Amino acid sequence: MSNVAGFTPLMISAQLGKADLVVLLIDNKAEVEATENSGRTAMLLAAEEGYDEVVQALLNHGAAIETTDENGQTALMKAAYRGHEEVLRILLENGANAAVTDNAKRTASNYARLNNRIDADRVITDYLLEHPIDKNSELLSKPSVTHKIPEWFLPSREIRKEKDPFSFGSFGKVYRGRWLNSKVVVKCVMAESEKEEQAFHREARIWHLARHPNILPFFGASDESKPYFFVCEEATNGNLMDYLYRLKVDGRSLVWRKLYEAALGLLFLHERGIIHSDLKCNQILVSKDGAAMLTDFGLSFDSADARGASETLGAVRWKAPEVIRKIDPSMPTLQSDVYSFGMCIVEAVTGQVPWGDLPDPVVKFHVSRGQFLPRPKNFRDDEQWELVKVLCAFDPSNRMELSGAVNKLEHFAQEELIQERIAEYNEETLSELRL
Numbered sequence: 001m002s003n004v005a006g007f008t009p010l011m012i013s014a015q016l017g018k019a020d021l022v023v024l025l026i027d028n029k030a031e032v033e034a035t036e037n038s039g040r041t042a043m044l045l046a047a048e049e050g051y052d053e054v055v056q057a058l059l060n061h062g063a064a065i066e067t068t069d070e071n072g073q074t075a076l077m078k079a080a081y082r083g084h085e086e087v088l089r090i091l092l093e094n095g096a097n098a099a100v101t102d103n104a105k106r107t108a109s110n111y112a113r114l115n116n117r118i119d120a121d122r123v124i125t126d127y128l129l130e131h132p133i134d135k136n137s138e139l140l141s142k143p144s145v146t147h148k149i150p151e152w153f154l155p156s157r158e159i160r161k162e163k164d165p166f167s168f169g170s171f172g173k174v175y176r177g178r179w180l181n182s183k184v185v186v187k188c189v190m191a192e193s194e195k196e197e198q199a200f201h202r203e204a205r206i207w208h209l210a211r212h213p214n215i216l217p218f219f220g221a222s223d224e225s226k227p228y229f230f231v232c233e234e235a236t237n238g239n240l241m242d243y244l245y246r247l248k249v250d251g252r253s254l255v256w257r258k259l260y261e262a263a264l265g266l267l268f269l270h271e272r273g274i275i276h277s278d279l280k281c282n283q284i285l286v287s288k289d290g291a292a293m294l295t296d297f298g299l300s301f302d303s304a305d306a307r308g309a310s311e312t313l314g315a316v317r318w319k320a321p322e323v324i325r326k327i328d329p330s331m332p333t334l335q336s337d338v339y340s341f342g343m344c345i346v347e348a349v350t351g352q353v354p355w356g357d358l359p360d361p362v363v364k365f366h367v368s369r370g371q372f373l374p375r376p377k378n379f380r381d382d383e384q385w386e387l388v389k390v391l392c393a394f395d396p397s398n399r400m401e402l403s404g405a406v407n408k409l410e411h412f413a414q415e416e417l418i419q420e421r422i423a424e425y426n427e428e429t430l431s432e433l434r435l
Contacts, residue, residue, distance in 0.1 A: 006036035154220030214265030235285030342391030
């Protein structure tokens, strides 16, 4: 029995969120897969309205999870477009396929982003990251071949950038702007060759999957027309070196706390087989809330990707010896990232680039011959300098695991905080004595 629009009592109950009534109707032989005039089932209606209890009840009673309406949209797509995060979690945990596309070749993630549902998109992405060995695993290691619109795609019509850029680079220009109602940064990239286009797509794919508090939030990218562009959050506190310098002027030091946060971001990448391969302190930005975040994945790649060993672009003084050697150079690895992070520690602690004013060719000469940089005066603590040495061991197999470095950095960060609290207490005590 249905009304003129094709709605049955079960569909109406599902659309209104009446979970108990839904169960009662199913127990009394209501047809679970019946569709209304536009092809929606009770499952699609409940997902669209965000009723997680109804969705779970329908699943418990055998409702099909991949049923589509006349537009080819699944329950996952309906929930993603409306931003119903709990419904998304339930559907994904029950086997919903995030790679399925509708008649317009859009996935659930596309629909979340189309409606500016950033948190909903993160639910989908996080699930894919946590379940890399299911039917969605191919999305983690290569561009999707099942649909034309990538998960990271943003229509250029949704982006409004300011007239003048606020930053320049060899890659292009960076603008402030808006994506729908959100303030964003728009990084325009001049991808002139096929190789540069591939690098752009690789960066977009990796950045889209890299959702972590210590990685610069990525909203999407566009390759509709040139210049291509990335859209991300603005790190209003600038890069790590500038941030630490401003704090130093104010009499504060958060060096080890920020390095610890950056290491957490790098560990997140490494646990997913992603190599940054261009680590420097200007690739560590600081959010408005003071969180250190990794950025610039222009040289990043998944360790499963086949890139040539000769591709060793980037700053020499942060590079591992095996990467910059003239004879049989190695392609970047997780271990070479560890070396580069050790050099980031040197940079952050000293306030200068590794090896100081030495020209790049001289640095390369020393590193290629196994000569390590002299201990800077800023490293007064032997344990802290020892950390740098084990991260930057010339033999990659002798380098400390990044997880071990994270533990060390956490210890140094806690010590730094304790010293700051002691200094504050002493200052307050002196102020009271003066009174």
